[in-house]
Structures are given as C-alpha cells and as structure tokens.
Amino acid sequence: MIKVLLFATLISFNSFGIKLNTKRDRIVSVIDMELKELVRMKRYTKNDTMLDLRMAELNLEKGRIIREQENENFFNLDIKDKKRIDRKKFFAESSAYYDRAQKIGLSILNKKPNAKARSHIYYILAYNExxxxxxxxxxxxFVKSVKSAPKNDLIGVKSRLALGDIYYRxxxxxxxxxxYDTVIYKIKDDKWYTKYLYNLAWSNFRVGNKNTAIKQMKEVHSLSKSPKYIDKKDMAGRDVGYFYADKGDTKKALQFYQNEKGTPEKNFFDMGMFLLDKQKYSQAAGMFRSAFNGKSEEYKAKALVQLLQIYDKYNNNKNFLVYARTITKTKLNPEQKKEALFYVTKRAAHLQKELGLSHNKKRPKIMKFKGRIAAELYFISQEVDPSLGERALFYAGESYYAASEYDQALFMYDKVISSDKTDNVYFKRSLAGMIVVLNDKRTSAGIRKKYFEKVFSTYIKHEDSKPKKNKAVEKLFSYYVDEEKDAKKAQNLFFVYAKENPRAISKNEAMIGRIVDLHKSQKNKSELMSFVxxxxSTGIPLRRGFITHLNKIILVAQFSDIQKANQKGDKVTALKGYLFIYKDKESTPEAKRNAAYNIAVLFYESGNIDLMTKWLDRxxxxxxxxxxxxxYESFNSIISELFLRQRVDHGMALTQKLLSKTCSLNDKSKEGLLKNYIVMGLATNKDSAAVSFVDSQSKCRFKNTTLLSSYEQIFDYYIDTKLLDKADAIYRQRLSAYTTNLYKKSEYVGKLSKLSRTQKNTSRYAGELSYIYNKVKKKKDLAIETIDEVALMEVDKLENDVNNFNSIGxxxxxxxxxxxxxxKFxxxxxxxxxVARIVAMGSGEAMVKSYSLLINSFDRFSTDVGSFSPEGKSPEYIKSFKASMANVSANLATKSRQLKRELDNLINKNDVLTVNFGTLSRQGLGLPSMSGAVLMDKRGNR
Incomplete structure (x- = not known):
C-alpha cells in the first residue's frame, strides 16, 4: 500500500493546477522538496514508520495550504458562479492531499506503530475529518490522539487545543x-497564545468564572500589543468592558477604558453599542453617558442620539429632557440631527397624549411634571428645526396650559401670534388658546394685564364672524372698564362697536352708562363732557328716556364741579430628489407616481401636514x-393620523378619494377607513356627508354587514342627538334594505319608539312594534328597547283600567x-x-310602573273603604258597618304592603333602577313616636 502511495506522491507533488500566491507557493515548494527527499529515502529504507508519518504530515499541510487558496478563490467568485460551480471539483486539489494523508495514516495504523506515531496519525486523521x-x-x-500521545508531546497539546476549538464553536x-485549561500554560510563547487564551476567557465567562475571565481577557489585551502574538487587542478591549458591565462593575469598565491610550470615548461608545445589542440598556446608558461627557465631539454626538433613544424607550422623561437640552449645543451631522429631532418630537407627542388621559387629569402633580417636559421638548424641537416653529410653539403652549403654567402657556402662544403668519392654522389656534387661558378664573390679574389687550385686539382684527367679533369687543370693553379703568380706550372701542352695530341700542346704552360711571368714579368732568x-355728534340711535337720564347726569356733574372749585382737588435632499424625478419629462409614469407617494411620506414624517395632504392626494x-x-396600510395610517390631528376635512377628502379609487378592491383595511370617516363626519356634524358617502360605497366591494354597521352608526347618532325623523329615514330607507332579521328590526324600532315617547308621541310606532313582538317566537331574544316599549304600551292600557277602577265610587x-x-274586587x-303578564314580558321599567299602578289601586281602594260612611243610618249601624269595613280596608292595605315588598325583591333581584321605584319606595316611611321621657343607660338600654 505504501509503495502505491509513494508512487502517487512522486508523480503528483508538483502537478496541481491551482495558482498559489507567492507566500503559499514558497511554502508548498519547500514541502515538495521535503516530500521528494522522503521518497528518495524510502527507496533505501523499508518499514520506517517515522518517514511514513512525516509524509502524511506533509500531505496534510500541503492540502491545508491549497485549501486556503481555494477558499480565497471561491469567495472572490460572483454569486451566480458560486451557485453554478461543482464544489467537489473546485476543492478536488486540496481534497486529494487530505485523502492521501489519511490513506498513509491508515496504512501506518495497520502496522501497529508505537504510541507517539499513533498520536500523530490520529491527529492527521482527525484534522482531515x-x-x-x-x-x-x-x-x-482527537481524543484518541490525546490518549496515545506521550507526556508533554506537542501533538497532544495540538489535539487538546483542537478539541477546545471544536467545543468552543x-x-x-x-x-x-x-x-484549553490543560495545555494553555504550555503555549505561552506561541503566537497563537492570545487567540486560545481569548477563547478560554470567554469559556470561563460562559460557565460563570467571571473574575478569571476578566483576568485572562486583560492578559490577551496586554499581550496583543506585542508583534510576537496574534492581535486581539480591539476585541479583548471591548470584551473586558462587557465582562465588567455584566458583572455589575461598571466603574471598573470605565476605569479600564480611561486608562487606555487613544480615544476612550470610542471605547465607551463601542461598549455601549455592544451592551445595547445584548439588551443591557441600563449599562449601555452608563457607557453612552461616559462617551458623551468626553472630549470627542464625534462620539459626543453619537452617544447623544443613543441616550435619547434609550430614555425614550423606557419613558425616562427626566433624563430624556436633560440630554434633549444639549442637542443645540452638540455638533450633530444632518442625519444625527434628524434622528435626535425624531425622538424629541416623538416623546413630546407621547407626553401630550398622556396629558389628555382622564386619569392623569385628576393628578395635578403628574400633569405639571409631564406638561412642563412636553412643552420644553416642543420648544427644543423648533430650535433644532425652525420649520416646526409655529406648530411646536403652539403645542408647547398647550402642554403648559395642561400643567396649569398659564404664564408660560401664554408666552408660547404669543410667540406664534408675534410671527404674524395669519394664514397659518396655528395662528388662529394660538389665539383661541390664549383666549381660553385669559378667561380662566385661575389666571392672575398680572397675566391678564400683560396679554389681554393684545390678544383680543388681534382676535377682533382677524375674526370674520360678526357675532364672535362682537363678543370679543364686549369682553375687551369690560376689561378696559373693570380692570384697566382706561376710559379713553373704552370710548374708542365703543365708537367702533356702535358704528358697526347701530341697532344694538340696549348694548350701546349699557356701554355708554359704564363709560359715564367710570368717568364719574375717576372724577374726570372734562373727559366726561368731551365724551358726551x-x-x-356721531348720531348713534338712543332712546329718549336714556338721553334724558344722561343729560341729568351731565347736569349733576357740572354742578358738582362748581362746588369743588370752591373747595379745590436631510430630509431636504430627499425631497429635492423626488421633486426632480416628478418634474423630469424623461421620467416614466410609474417613477412619477412613486415619487409623488414618497414626497407625501417625507412631508408626513417632517410634520408638514398641508404639503403631505397635497402630495398624497396627487x-x-x-x-x-x-x-x-x-x-394601503400606509395610506390608512396617514389618514388616521390626520383624524388624530383634527385635520378632519383633509382626512375625509382623502378617504373619499382613496375609497372611490379602490371601489373594486376587496381589502379589510377599507373597513377601518370607512368607519373613521363616519366617526369623524358625525363628530363634526357632517352627518349628511357621511350618509351620502356610505350610500356611494354600497356599489363597492364592502360586505353587507359592514354597510349595515355603518348605517347603524349613523342611526345611533341620530337617536343620541334626538333627530327622530332622520333616524326614521335611515331605518326605513337603508337599514331595512340590509337586514330582514326581526330581532335586529326590533332593536331599531324600539329605539325609535323610545325617542318618540320622549317627544310625547307614543302611538307612532305602536303598530309596528306590536307586529314584530307578536311575530317573533323567542321574546327574550328581542332588544330591550323593544320589550320596554311594547310593555309600556300595555302599561298605558293598564293605566286606563286603573283610572276606570278608581273612578267607581x-x-x-x-x-x-x-x-x-x-x-271592584x-x-x-x-x-x-x-300586571303579572306585563312583569312576565321582562321590562324593568314597565314592571315598576305596572306595580306602582296596582299598589296605587289597592291603596286607593283601602282608603275609600276605610273612609266610607253610609248616610241616614243609626249610630249603632254605622259603628258595626265601619268595624266590618276596617277589616276589609286593613286586608287591602296589607296586600298593598305585600306588593311593595314583592316589587322591592324583584327590583333587587333583577338590578332594576327607575325613577318610579324611587318615588314609590319613599312613600309611607313613617317614624314611630312615643310620649313621655325615656331614660337610658350608657349602652342605650332603657
């Protein structure tokens, strides 16, 4: 086997086709030379395990170096090429050497070599796997390599480090x-020591040995400064801070960074971002504060944005305001300024919303605290972005008003008015706000003196409605007379008013009288004469009697004067871009449409509602x-925001356009738009527009249940506002068209009948109600209004019977x-x-009324029987007669009391509350009396 492998090595060690970089090529050349020499030596040496082992190691190393080059080449390919390539072929060169190393190793193992050789072979095989x-x-x-390695053998160390790496990953x-622990001390002089120690530090941290982890990570940080070791300085520096912060020792983390050379602010900021990713917000804020308090303007700006984000996220209003105040003093780039402004306006709007919550209004300290912060944030927002000027100042005023800081509220409103932008919506709203504050009884005289004249004069100048203007004139006139005691200003204002309202004779005479009284109280005879x-000379119409009375006053004044004489007395850039696309003739229609939408969104985000509305419409x-x-979802959100900002007309117009445009579209979001349109239309008394619009949507793809619900909203509005005819029209022309359900109809007719009853017309819906009531089988499922009304009709009949009964003498x-x-019985x-049948119908109100009539009948009958005395009879007969009738009267009275108890039990059992019962229950509550004195002890016993 070895011979075959040796031959393969001889013919291919220099034949790979991959092109290596210079450094790798030199290393491979050295490996090839050694391989060649080993092949030569093998010819003269048989069964030399160490030579075979060295060949396996060289093949493994050569494969590793080629694999590095292959990986580098692979990552440089285009994504498309990566997908198309055959990876097995691409990495075939390195794989061949790994396989060769493995085969040599396995062949050595078959010879049962010594432990050291086995350890090396296991390491090679493990590395290949x-x-x-x-x-x-x-x-x-690797475990086998560790177990077979001789003591202190390097391959054992490598195997343990490899196992540590695998388990770490x-x-x-x-x-x-x-x-790592078993061998880390053995490789202190190795350049990779910092890498393995870094992994060991993290391993200790993960198992809870945090002090050891900090110590080891600081060593990595320190050693990385030397070129002898792999540089892990930046990562170790970051992680030391994290370890300290996680341990809760933020002070030591800060101390560590402050002792570092370079830019400590960068370390603080980076550590803050790292902690932020780990959702350690409190510790992250501490790091950002340190970065903010440093000398670097760059990291001061970055840290400021992050601090605003954290404090906004956790509703820390106090700290948020502290850093918001520094925005204008910090060098922020356009993007940072935009982000900071976003958080400031968002927090201000959030606080403004909380000021409107009912439970907060009962907590004056909370209102004052949140109102002040919201107001200051609005003020800061217009300092950061002057385009928000009038809007921000107005809402600052609103916030101060909610906090009962009237002087500050008026100061903010006054800034809006002083801009003299009379066409701006916030100009009129600020005027209205100032008038509300000045009319508030809690506003001090000093504040009124400062603003009253200016505010009402401005209002009179710009108000188009004559009735409203006249009311303002009257208030300003009263202010001049009652508070300022300035007759000259009161006179000038009066002549303007009288000229425009010559027929308001009573008002004019009253104003003249007050001016005259003011002159008299100030003893200004000459000014009084001048005024008269x-x-x-003006010819203002006055009644003869008033003129006579005025002349008398002048006469008295003249005489008194004579007597006294005797005595002596970076969204900008985006907008430009979209505008260019929209206006460019070369742009496609689709590009222009998208540009228009994005322009609208940008204006929405910047708070410019008017321009946003214009572009969204387009x-x-x-x-x-x-x-x-x-x-669609974005359109829905923006339009909802318009409604929230009280831009009802804009919101309704855009809703009409959007729903009309998407008439054929089946989308659930449309239902919310339609509902909002109806709610806002009804809230602003545009009920006719709401009805017409819902009618128009009946041809669109809305479910019948949606349209039915919409008409029900309008129907309930007319019921609540007591517009019976309009509610009736909605029921007959629209609701009836969308449902034939008698239980539903019973609810509508019941409400109509109830309203009609309050308007003294009980018969208008009687027939219809009776028909529905008799038609349905499950009476208890009927609407309570229907049950009440049908039962009350029966009560009306019962009342006639009772009246007839009582009339029988x-x-x-x-x-x-x-x-x-x-x-009578x-x-x-x-x-x-x-009465029993009426009670069985289930109407609480009818039950009480019917019982009241029945009790009244018993009481009346009891009284009539008890008080009746036959005429023309002897005293003995009358006495006997009255004695027998007393028992009958008493029985009737007893029955009456029994009925009252029954009614009381029924009311308590069914939770009924009516006026009739309150009146009835108060009848007959007599107090027992006793004659003579009563002696009691301290316990109250007789």
Missing part, C-alpha cells in the same frame, strides 16, 4: 474550558389600483254597595292578572 466537517469523527480521533463552554359731546389620483394595494243602599264592592283581580 475536521476539514470535511465530520465533527463527531474529528472529536473522537459548538457552545459547549464547559468542555472547551477543560481542554362726541357721542351727540399620489392617490395618479397611482394604479395595484400600486395603491401595496401601500262607593254608595248606599246596601245592595248597591255590595254589588259595587264585588265589581273583580276589576282588581283583572288588573293583577294584567
């Missing part, structure tokens, strides 16, 4: 540690249905009296039967 990715066989052979750190003179208009389908002679009593039995 390792290259062929036969890990289990490789481990088995497999993640079995306990075994990798065991193998100007008033007469994109929907131009895109194909198949293209819209791809982005008692009279003598005795036969007439007895017949009347018999009649029969009628009372029938009334009780009807």
């Amino acid at each position: 390792l290259e062929n990715v036969q890990m289990d066989r490789a481990k088995s052979l 497999e993640g079995d750190f306990s075994k990798s540690k065991r193998y 003179g100007e008033l007469k 994109a929907i208009e131009e895109m194909l249905i198949s293209e819209i389908t791809k982005f 008692l009279s003598f002679p005795e036969n007439t009296f007895n017949n009347t009593m018999k009649l 029969n009628r009372l039995d029938r009334i009780q039967g009807k």
Whole structure:
C-alpha cells in the first residue's frame, strides 16, 4: 500500500493546477522538496514508520495550504458562479492531499506503530475529518490522539487545543474550558497564545468564572500589543468592558477604558453599542453617558442620539429632557440631527397624549411634571428645526396650559401670534388658546394685564364672524372698564362697536352708562363732557328716556364741579430628489407616481401636514389600483393620523378619494377607513356627508354587514342627538334594505319608539312594534328597547283600567254597595292578572310602573273603604258597618304592603333602577313616636 502511495506522491507533488500566491507557493515548494527527499529515502529504507508519518504530515499541510487558496478563490467568485460551480471539483486539489494523508495514516495504523506515531496519525486523521466537517469523527480521533500521545508531546497539546476549538464553536463552554485549561500554560510563547487564551476567557465567562475571565481577557489585551502574538487587542478591549458591565462593575469598565491610550470615548461608545445589542440598556446608558461627557465631539454626538433613544424607550422623561437640552449645543451631522429631532418630537407627542388621559387629569402633580417636559421638548424641537416653529410653539403652549403654567402657556402662544403668519392654522389656534387661558378664573390679574389687550385686539382684527367679533369687543370693553379703568380706550372701542352695530341700542346704552360711571368714579368732568359731546355728534340711535337720564347726569356733574372749585382737588435632499424625478419629462409614469407617494411620506414624517395632504392626494389620483394595494396600510395610517390631528376635512377628502379609487378592491383595511370617516363626519356634524358617502360605497366591494354597521352608526347618532325623523329615514330607507332579521328590526324600532315617547308621541310606532313582538317566537331574544316599549304600551292600557277602577265610587243602599264592592274586587283581580303578564314580558321599567299602578289601586281602594260612611243610618249601624269595613280596608292595605315588598325583591333581584321605584319606595316611611321621657343607660338600654 505504501509503495502505491509513494508512487502517487512522486508523480503528483508538483502537478496541481491551482495558482498559489507567492507566500503559499514558497511554502508548498519547500514541502515538495521535503516530500521528494522522503521518497528518495524510502527507496533505501523499508518499514520506517517515522518517514511514513512525516509524509502524511506533509500531505496534510500541503492540502491545508491549497485549501486556503481555494477558499480565497471561491469567495472572490460572483454569486451566480458560486451557485453554478461543482464544489467537489473546485476543492478536488486540496481534497486529494487530505485523502492521501489519511490513506498513509491508515496504512501506518495497520502496522501497529508505537504510541507517539499513533498520536500523530490520529491527529492527521482527525484534522482531515475536521476539514470535511465530520465533527463527531474529528472529536473522537482527537481524543484518541490525546490518549496515545506521550507526556508533554506537542501533538497532544495540538489535539487538546483542537478539541477546545471544536467545543468552543459548538457552545459547549464547559468542555472547551477543560481542554484549553490543560495545555494553555504550555503555549505561552506561541503566537497563537492570545487567540486560545481569548477563547478560554470567554469559556470561563460562559460557565460563570467571571473574575478569571476578566483576568485572562486583560492578559490577551496586554499581550496583543506585542508583534510576537496574534492581535486581539480591539476585541479583548471591548470584551473586558462587557465582562465588567455584566458583572455589575461598571466603574471598573470605565476605569479600564480611561486608562487606555487613544480615544476612550470610542471605547465607551463601542461598549455601549455592544451592551445595547445584548439588551443591557441600563449599562449601555452608563457607557453612552461616559462617551458623551468626553472630549470627542464625534462620539459626543453619537452617544447623544443613543441616550435619547434609550430614555425614550423606557419613558425616562427626566433624563430624556436633560440630554434633549444639549442637542443645540452638540455638533450633530444632518442625519444625527434628524434622528435626535425624531425622538424629541416623538416623546413630546407621547407626553401630550398622556396629558389628555382622564386619569392623569385628576393628578395635578403628574400633569405639571409631564406638561412642563412636553412643552420644553416642543420648544427644543423648533430650535433644532425652525420649520416646526409655529406648530411646536403652539403645542408647547398647550402642554403648559395642561400643567396649569398659564404664564408660560401664554408666552408660547404669543410667540406664534408675534410671527404674524395669519394664514397659518396655528395662528388662529394660538389665539383661541390664549383666549381660553385669559378667561380662566385661575389666571392672575398680572397675566391678564400683560396679554389681554393684545390678544383680543388681534382676535377682533382677524375674526370674520360678526357675532364672535362682537363678543370679543364686549369682553375687551369690560376689561378696559373693570380692570384697566382706561376710559379713553373704552370710548374708542365703543365708537367702533356702535358704528358697526347701530341697532344694538340696549348694548350701546349699557356701554355708554359704564363709560359715564367710570368717568364719574375717576372724577374726570372734562373727559366726561368731551365724551358726551362726541357721542351727540356721531348720531348713534338712543332712546329718549336714556338721553334724558344722561343729560341729568351731565347736569349733576357740572354742578358738582362748581362746588369743588370752591373747595379745590436631510430630509431636504430627499425631497429635492423626488421633486426632480416628478418634474423630469424623461421620467416614466410609474417613477412619477412613486415619487409623488414618497414626497407625501417625507412631508408626513417632517410634520408638514398641508404639503403631505397635497402630495398624497396627487399620489392617490395618479397611482394604479395595484400600486395603491401595496401601500394601503400606509395610506390608512396617514389618514388616521390626520383624524388624530383634527385635520378632519383633509382626512375625509382623502378617504373619499382613496375609497372611490379602490371601489373594486376587496381589502379589510377599507373597513377601518370607512368607519373613521363616519366617526369623524358625525363628530363634526357632517352627518349628511357621511350618509351620502356610505350610500356611494354600497356599489363597492364592502360586505353587507359592514354597510349595515355603518348605517347603524349613523342611526345611533341620530337617536343620541334626538333627530327622530332622520333616524326614521335611515331605518326605513337603508337599514331595512340590509337586514330582514326581526330581532335586529326590533332593536331599531324600539329605539325609535323610545325617542318618540320622549317627544310625547307614543302611538307612532305602536303598530309596528306590536307586529314584530307578536311575530317573533323567542321574546327574550328581542332588544330591550323593544320589550320596554311594547310593555309600556300595555302599561298605558293598564293605566286606563286603573283610572276606570278608581273612578267607581262607593254608595248606599246596601245592595248597591255590595254589588259595587264585588265589581271592584273583580276589576282588581283583572288588573293583577294584567300586571303579572306585563312583569312576565321582562321590562324593568314597565314592571315598576305596572306595580306602582296596582299598589296605587289597592291603596286607593283601602282608603275609600276605610273612609266610607253610609248616610241616614243609626249610630249603632254605622259603628258595626265601619268595624266590618276596617277589616276589609286593613286586608287591602296589607296586600298593598305585600306588593311593595314583592316589587322591592324583584327590583333587587333583577338590578332594576327607575325613577318610579324611587318615588314609590319613599312613600309611607313613617317614624314611630312615643310620649313621655325615656331614660337610658350608657349602652342605650332603657
């Protein structure tokens, strides 16, 4: 066998076709020379195991070097070439040498060589299996190599290191540690020592020996500075920090990096990113803070962005604000600035949303804390990006208002107004916000003095609605008179108001009276006379009686004056690009459509709602249905955002366009759009538009259940707003077209009937309700409104019976009296039967009303019987008669009380709460009285 292998080696050791690089070529040349010499020596030596062993080792080494070149060549190929290539042929050259080494090794084993030779052969065979990715066989052979290797033999060391590598790659750190530990001290002078020690450090870390791991990793870091060893400095430096951080000893990690030469900020930042990947957010934040506090501007900027991200993720508002304040002082590149701005606006919006939550409004300290932070973040956002100016300042004002920081709120609103951009939506909203704050009773006089005149003057100047403008004028006038005591300003404002409202005589006279009173209180006779003179010259219509009274006041003022005389007194670049594509004549229609959509998205992300709306409208208009389908979720999100931002008109217009364009499309997302459209339409009193739009969508691919649900929303809106005729029209023209289910119809008609009843019309739906009630079999499945209304109709009939019953009077002679009593008892039995049937219908309200009528009947009958006295009879007869009737009256009263207890039990059992029961239950709650004094001990006993 050896002869054949030797011959194969002779004819092929220099024949491989792969082209090696210079270094590898020189090494292979040396190997070939040694192989040639070994072949020559074999001719003169038989059965020399060591020569055969050396040949196996050389073939293994040669295969390894060629395999390195093959791997390098393979990775340089194109992906397509990699897929097409026959890997077996591509790696055939190196595989041939591995096979040769293996065959020589196996042939040596057959000769039963000594332990040292066996150890070497096992190592060669194991290495060959390792290259062929036969890990289990490789481990088995390496173990054999270790067991057969003489003490302190190098091949045993190599085999243990190889086993350590295999288990390290497999993640079995306990075994990798065991193998590394046994030989690591023997290879301290080997250049690969740092590599194996690095693996051992990680193995120790993974099995919990963290102090040992730190010590070994620091040694790797230190030794890597020497050219004698493989350089693992960067990785070891990073991992030392991680080991410390994982151990909870962040201070030592910081100390380690600070002692390092170079840029400690880079180490802090890299360590922070490493910890971030491991989801160690608290430790990562500590590293980023250290990087931020360093001298490097580059890593200060990078760390700032990461800190904002972490504190935003964990709602750490206090720390988030601390670092947000540094954005404008830190040198950020455009992308970093954009990212920082994103986190600031996101956190501000999140806090703004929390300020609107009902449970927070009952927690003033929380409102103040979050409101202040949200406001400052909005203010910071417009400092970072001036294009957000008016919007950010407005929301800052809103946040301060929620926090009851009125002075700060007005300051922010005032900044928006001072921009004088009257067409900006936030100009009007800021004006409205300032008016709300100034009208708040909690606003101090000092704040009102600072802003009131400016705000209301600006509002009057820009408000188009005359009624609203007049109200503002009246408030400003009252401010001048009551708070400023400035008669001159009040007069000027009055003349403007009176000129525009000459027929508002009562208002004008009231304002004149207040100006006159102000002059009188300030004792300004000359100004008063001047005002009256100007008033007469303007010809403002006034009533004769008022003019007479005014003249008297002037006269008194003149006389008093005479008396006193006697006394003496980087999305920008993106937008440019998309705009260029959209406008370029050479662009394809598809490219233009995509550009329009992306422009809309960019404006959406930057918060420019107006331009976003314009471009989104254009994109929907131009895109194909198949293209819209791809982005439907995005369209839905953006339109929902418009509704959330109260851009109802924009949102509804885009919804109409999108749903009309995708009429033929079957997509569940459409249902959410339609629902939002209806909700916002109804919320802004655009119910007619909502009805028309749902009507138009009936031709589109919506399920009947969806359209039914949509009309039900509108129907319930009309019921809630008490618009009976409109609700009736929706029911008859639309709901009835989408369902024939009597139980559903019972719900609609029940609600209509209930509303009609509140409007004093109980008969409008009586026939329809009765028909439905009689038609269905499972009465209990009917809507409660229907059951209530049908039962209440029965109560109405019952009330007539009760009235008839109560109208039957008692009279003598005795036969007439007895017949009347018999009649009334029969009628009372029938009334009780009807009440039982009404109760069985299941309406709580009807139950209480019917019981109330029945109890009233018993009480009335009891009273009538007890108080009746026959006329023209002897005293003895009357006394006997009344005694017998007292028992009847008492029995009736007892029955009444029994019925009240029954009703009480039924109400408690069925959780019924009605006005009728409250009224009824308060009747007859008498308090016992006693005559004379009562003595009690300390325990309350008599």
